[in-house]
Amino acid sequence: MEFISLKNVIKQYDDGQVTALNRLNLTIEKGSFISIIGPSGSGKSTLLNMLGALDSPDAGEIVIDGINLAQEKDLSDFRRDKIGFIFQLHNLLPNLTVEENVEIPLIATKLPEKEKKERALKYIEAVGLLDKKDTKPNKLSGGQRQRVAIARALVNNPSIILADEPTGSLDSQTGQMVLDILKNMHEEYNVTLIIVTHDNDVAKLAERTIMIKDGQIIEDKQN
Numbered sequence: 280m281e282f283i284s285l286k287n288v289i290k291q292y293d294d295g296q297v298t299a300l301n302r303l304n305l306t307i308e309k310g311s312f313i314s315i316i317g318p319s320g321s322g323k324s325t326l327l328n329m330l331g332a333l334d335s336p337d338a339g340e341i342v343i344d345g346i347n348l349a350q351e352k353d354l355s356d357f358r359r360d361k362i363g364f365i366f367q368l369h370n371l372l373p374n375l376t377v378e379e380n381v382e383i384p385l386i387a388t389k390l391p392e393k394e395k396k397e398r399a400l401k402y403i404e405a406v407g408l409l410d411k412k413d414t415k416p417n418k419l420s421g422g423q424r425q426r427v428a429i430a431r432a433l434v435n436n437p438s439i440i441l442a443d444e445p446t447g448s449l450d451s452q453t454g455q456m457v458l459d460i461l462k463n464m465h466e467e468y469n470v471t472l473i474i475v476t477h478d479n480d481v482a483k484l485a486e487r488t489i490m491i492k493d494g495q496i497i498e499d500k501q502n
C-alpha cells in the first residue's frame with residue numbers, strides 16, 4: 280500500500296540560490312525499511328524534514344497516510360501522532376533531565392502523568408540509560424545523548440520513524456544497539472523506518488536503498 284508519496288517536490292534555500300530538492304518523486308510503502316544515502320549537501324536532511332512536516336516544500340505535493348500536508352492548517356497533531364524524529368544533531372534540551380527530555384513528545388497528549396512517566400522510563404530502559412534518567416544532557420557522552428534522542432523519538436509510538444544519521448557519532452557497539460532498537464520497532468510494530476546514513480553497512484540493512492544527488496534520486500534499489 281502506498282503510504283508516503285512525494286510528487287515533483289522542490290525545496291530551495293537562500294532566495295532560490297540553493298536547490299536542495301529538485302523535482303523529487305518518491306513513494307514508500309507502509310511498514311517498509313528504507314535507507315537514504317548520498318554525498319554531503321545532496322538534500323538528505325531536507326528530504327527527511329519534508330517527510331516529518333518540519334518544513335514545507337516550495338512546490339510539489341506530499342501525501343502521508345492520506346494526509347496532503349499542504350492542505351493541513353495545523354501539522355503539530357500530525358507530527359505528534361505519527362512521527363518519531365531522530366535529528367542529525369540530537370538537540371536535547373539542556374536544562375531538562377534525560378527523563379524530561381524523553382517525555383517532551385507526550386506533553387501535548389492527554390495521557391495521565393503516570394503513564395507518561397512509565398512510557399518514558401520504558402524507552403529509557405530500552406536504550407540502556409535507566410541509571411542516567413535524572414542526568415542532564417551536558418553530563419552525557421555523544422553516544423548516550425543519541426540514545427536519549429532515540430528514546431524520545433519512540434515514546435509517542437510513531438508509525439513513521441525518521442532517523443538522520445542515527446549511528447553517525449557512535450562506536451560500533453552502541454551503533455549496533457541503536458540499529459537493533461530501530462529494527463525491532465520496524466519488525467515488531469510495522470513501523471515505517473527511514474534512515475539517512477553515510478555507512479554502507481547500515482544502508483544495506485534496509486529493504487530498499489535510495490541514493491540522492493543534487494536533490495534528485497539517482498538510484499533506487501532493493502537490497
Ligand SMILES: Nc1ncnc2c1ncn2[C@@H]1O[C@H](COP(=O)(O)OP(=O)(O)OP(=O)(O)O)[C@@H](O)[C@H]1O
Nearest residue numbers: 292293297298299318319320321322323324325326
Ligand atoms: N537552512 C538552510 N539554509 C540555507 N541552505 C540550506 C539550509 N539547509 C540546507 N541547506 C542547503 O541545502 C542543501 C542540502 O542540504 P541538506 O542538509 O539536505 O544536505 P544533506 O544531504 O543532509 O548533507 P549532510 O550529509 O552533510 O548532512 C545544501 O546545499 C545545504 O547547504
Ligand SMILES: [Mg+2]
Nearest residue numbers: 323324367443
Ligand atoms: Mg544531513
